[in-house]
Amino acid sequence: MSFNWFKYSAPMNFYPLAGKLVPIFWLLALTLTGFGLYWGFFQTPDVLSEQKQYYRIIFVHVAASWMGMWLYAMMVFWGLVGLVFNTKLSFMMAKATSVTGAFMATIALVSGAVWGKVSWGTWWDWDPRLTMSLILLFLYIGYMALQSAIDDPRRADKASAVLALVGLAIVPVIYYSVNCPNPNECASLHQESSFKGVESNILLSMLVTALGFWMYSFAVILMRVRNVILAREINTKWVSELSDTNQ
Amino acid sequence: MFKTFLMILKRDLKLALRRRSEIFTVLFFFIIVVSLFPLGVGYDEKTLQRIAPGVAWIAALLASMLALERLFLSDYADGTLEQMLLTPQPLSILVLAKMTAHWLLTGLPLVLVAPVVGILYHLEAKTVGTMMFMLLLGTPILSMIGAIGAALTLGLRGGGVLISLLILPLYIPVLVYGSGAISESTLQSGNIEPHVLLLSAFLLLSLIFSPWATASALKISLE
């Protein structure tokens, strides 16, 4: 049996499919996030000491900053697919992804700031990871600003896809410059992996939470893309039939 | 192909020379921004020397931003850009010529005026030399990456502010290594070679990809 992928690249066919997938992703999101955070909050050892329970913020912070980066890559991926195959739906996916990506980058920033306040006594520290989250948020804001500034959806989709692509090409350079502002010191001060020596218990709950965030992102992106489809295809026959049957 | 490049470059320079005020606008913007900082943070010599590299670069970023909106706008408004898209020559060559003209008119003057920053911020001659060299290396990157933003926002409402939103975050590596090298050169044992190499690599990267990205952006904007 062959599964016809191209059938679902048409918004008309994707809309009902997305509708069916949303509850599944919500269920997975709640289960995984719930389990990951429960495990992280109550079943992991107190690595530092009894008083320093605040370290558990990382279960949210790490998952959110991963998602911020992954969703940017996913947004670029959909934009690229759209540019190459000229499929409307992929641009709509890219557009829907940007909002969730910006949300995740914001969560990463806020949780990072709270972490900073309790551990270093300051809301903001120019730590490379936090700085990178901030820059990522700027990139998302630029993407969304360009989207909303262009009236013609076709131009808006393609232009923002090019912008995201350029952003992705420069992000590694930005990442390097933020992590290593003085290249004279970088050779010796190699950034150590943060996972070294982390207990597998902690790592596991981080991964499960991140997986839960993934599922949440899928659910929300699909919900948003359904709205985008309706808004863009409002003049077509299938949408008017859809609203007739719903009345 | 090279003939086309030269032709567009010459035309853009000729047009700019017939409207000289626009070149000076950018230049004086740079000088004004640079001289406002001491008024804001105080005249302490040590402080000024310490902030000079960052201030000079941020002023350069803003100044080159200022001229970006006009990069394609007048050609777009009078139909020249449409004609350029319809020529048999590759669009990326035409775009590269316009970027070069933009740099000669807005980037190069900043390099030449850098000694003024040196005087205002009590910098040593050696530091001023590094500053000029780093500006020479970094400002072409600003023109090239900026052109992508200018092409994407062509003809949009509030285009100027929008470009800054899209492009300023992408300028971060230039800012970090450009000013990093100048600070480094004030030290006794300073070694700016890694900065120079990194910035050159970024310059090369932009030279390869930005004409192509700008050309695709222009095609999208003119559809």
Place this chain on the structure above:
Amino acid sequence: MSLTVANLQCTRGDRQLFSGLNFQLKPKQLLFLEGQNGSGKTTLIRTLCGLFVADEGDILWQDQPIQEHLEAYRKELFYLGHLNAIKGDLTALENLRFNHAMSGQNCRDDDLLNALERIGLYGYEDFPTRQLSQGQKRRVALARLLLNKSPLWILDEPFVALDVAAVELLQSIISKHVEAGGMAILTTHQAVPLTQGEVQHLNLDQYASQAGTLSYV
């Protein structure tokens, strides 16, 4: 040599302009595009130039899709839109020299001056074009037609802003081009008399799409 359009469909925003458009243009043929405002004349012209990609259908030049052979196609194409592509700070001669050289065809200054004289700008060659009138600026743009050797001309409203003498001149330039074996596509209500060759008319209103214009009650 021919331009063939098959089953073309174009959409702007969420509005479908026309669909199922077919026509063929051969040497010694002149095509008039007609239609109401908003019927998609300009979009069709931009699509024929390769600036805009149609939703469906093919545009073939010498039986090759134009989007796949854009550079070769553009050597054979001359397009003039509503805008003159004239810089106010450059003189008429400089404008013409630049615009003509951009289309990849070489030519000496004598020919340029000659073209400007024939289009009725004798004595204005060295004035910055911002000092010229609307009609004179249009003439600077049209002077390119006298030098251009491309077989296919696509002109969007070429007669706008011209006085009676210039209209007659342009009519004769276009008819000479077509009679000499060229092709031209025009959007205009101005007739162009031909002694040889064939005139076609294409009314876009007949291809207007009914779908997509939903009425809300």
